[in-house]
Amino acid sequence: MSLNTPRQLDPAYLEKLQDYYAEHKVIPSYSVLATLWGISAKSWVSECVRRFEEAGYLDWTPDKQLKPGGRFFERRLADSTVQAGLPNPAISDGYDLVTIDDYLVRVPSRTSLVRVKGDSMIDAGIHEGDLLVVEQQPNANVGEIVVAIVDNEFTVKYLEREKGGFVLKPANKAYPVIRPRGRLEIFGVMAGLVRRTR
Amino acid sequence: MSLNTPRQLDPAYLEKLQDYYAEHKVIPSYSVLATLWGISAKSWVSECVRRFEEAGYLDWTPDKQLKPGGRFFERRLADSTVQAGLPNPAISDGYDLVTIDDYLVRVPSRTSLVRVKGDSMIDAGIHEGDLLVVEQQPNANVGEIVVAIVDNEFTVKYLEREKGGFVLKPANKAYPVIRPRGRLEIFGVMAGLVRRTR
DNA sequence: TGACAAACAGAACGCTCGTTCTGTAGATTA
């Protein structure tokens, strides 16, 4: 066995730790980890932690405290073309790993979330209660979905051009086109959407 | 001064702790907190922590470890998004989230992402290319949107009951209802949706 | 069947943790 052979690390251990973290939002101590993993020796916990650290799932703060590593929050991405004969994505080849935040948010400082009210954009697949990922910027291109400020309220619409002026078009025939008098104030451009259904 | 008078707690302390947590994803030790807050006595850190705990910003795990409390992540969306002096009914309904992952993923070990192919669920606001957040489990309730395995491919449909058997109903009249011969293999239940549009 | 490595168990140890107690300067109240 060569020196470069990657050490074994138990995916079940990682899952239990991730679930613990999801519940408590902290990494537990070695003794708690031992209980969590069904191990009775802290020395072995130490070794496992070392391997997870090596693999990028755990890390240390400048103060030598154990913390989640870069890969800790990655999720499995299963492609629908995957042969699902054995639905165990852990050992399947056709998956990629991403974090949802990284996927949606490219410029954190300019990005915010806006909850959707009403169904005026239903034909664009934007439902009431959805969270819109919005990149804040004062202007946008025609055809983009924008969050504009009309009568002191946020409104989500397509930005279109009409007779030299900008208008806001809903994606629902039951709603009228908004033709703002004066300047159109744009809050930002839609960059994504998040919906929780359970 | 009455006994019910709420203790003072320095909002600057909370902010510094939140910033630290945002960077490292863990709550530091009392000595690190002392440095972070510019305090030189751990006893005073202890007292401040007690007050934050009383106010619901900090909490303890069953293992007596300090962890973020229920209100720790609470931050008005308006704080980061609203323009000066603007009333904001559209976003005054809720609070910001730590991460989108957190909002969507409740059981990390059982959660994976599946990319949507086709437009058979378009009337449910599920578009081609969307990422479905799926909680893996072998069964589901009637009416839920499930990811099933049909002919070695993932398919997203409503789970419905028909003449004693289960069927998969699309949310698009152009597609037929799928009546699986034999057992219906369910990969998981839809828990959320992620779409990137830019 | 013997050699060897991996996967644990267990104890020992120094050090850091959070708690608790005492002390004090400044502001507030009576």
Place this chain on the structure above:
DNA sequence: TAATCTACAGAACGAGCGTTCTGTTTGTCA
């Protein structure tokens, strides 16, 4: 102006932390 309260500082202390070292068991391979 005396008493009181708040916001800290500092030291002492026991308990628990993570590291390290030394076994022991189990699986693998030749």
